[in-house]
């Protein structure tokens with residue numbers, strides 16, 4: 124029913140189940156980008172003529188829509204970045220430096236591991252990793268032990284694992300974090316598009332978001348910053364549009380958000396992103412969750428019946444992405460055969476090598492759904508998977 128809004132599906136018969144990597148873009152997003160480039164292409168926050176003012180207004184409109192989408196208090200708490208990776212690197216290379224210890228979960232994407240290595244942090248030397256329980260659940264007892272030994276830390280965890288779909292209880296993690304005078308940053312790559320996020324209710328300090336995982340353009344993302352931290356947070360890059368006054372002796376910065384947005388921004392991307400959020404708002408994020416929940420349960424029920432399947436977690440603690448292996452078959456071989464049948468999934472380590480190593484596997488096959496998928500997509504995937512297994516077993 125929703126595929127008609129996405130031109131990708133008009134041009135292909137591919138069964139697209141790689142939504143955790145990137146989502147397809149609805150017409151409204153593409154149209155808005157074309158409209159910007161064809162009707163009011165001008166730089167923002169600089170010149171004062173009609174099109175420049177319109178570009179600035181539309182750019183700031185996205186900030187307001189995103190503010191409401193995550194229930195931030197004020198639009199100045201939202202700064203635009205290239206995506207999650209840049210949002211996490213921004214904090215890693217500025218604010219995080221004041222913390223002796225950074226605590227991450229066992230289910231992090233490389234984007235929440237390598238920035239800490241770049242700072243010279245390694246396991247038990249500036250970087251601590253919360254153990255994982257059977258069923259890939261967050262080990263709260265171990266987390267609290269780590270916080271007791273390392274109060275005043277920065278906790279940086281993903282809301283939902285891209286590799287396994289495991290959902291972390293962020294409210295509970297944030298509460299414990301603050302109890303030990305620590306701060307918390309969340310990677311929202313796999314959450315923002317799937318269920319209602321309320322940053323005030325979660326009580327997080329930083330929330331890193333990605334446009335392209337949320338039906339928006341690539342190369343655009345954002346970082347939410349708790350109001351109390353806006354003044355304290357040092358700038359990351361400086362230059363045009365971040366400055367109030369400059370002479371050769373000193374630079375006086377503008378206030379947030381502008382002091383964090385140096386140089387010409389991805390204007391088309393940011394403006395396009397507003398339409399992705401409007402589109403989701405029109406459907407209703409609760410409805411999106413409901414549709415995906417039903418599809419996810421259906422996918423799980425079909426996968427569970429496949430002989431030789433190895434599943435790593437269950438449907439009750441995960442959403443949207445399902446990872447698995449088939450006994451004695453290389454996951455990438457299955458991925459290649461599925462591709463020949465026009466079924467798009469991801470097979471590999473999903474940029475989460477440490478957890479793959481811990482589970483003693485090279486990778487998994489991951490099917491990740493979006494609300495535009497249908498039971499028919501899942502049936503085709505299961506049929507293709509069974510065919511691939513038969514071919515590889517013979």
Ligand code: PMP
Pocket residue numbers: 143144205206207208209232234281283284285310312313332333334344474
């Ligand atoms: N974290 C997670 C959990 C992800 O899934 C991804 C994207 N694969 C990223 C971070 C990186 O996000 P971005 O592409 O916006 O930099």
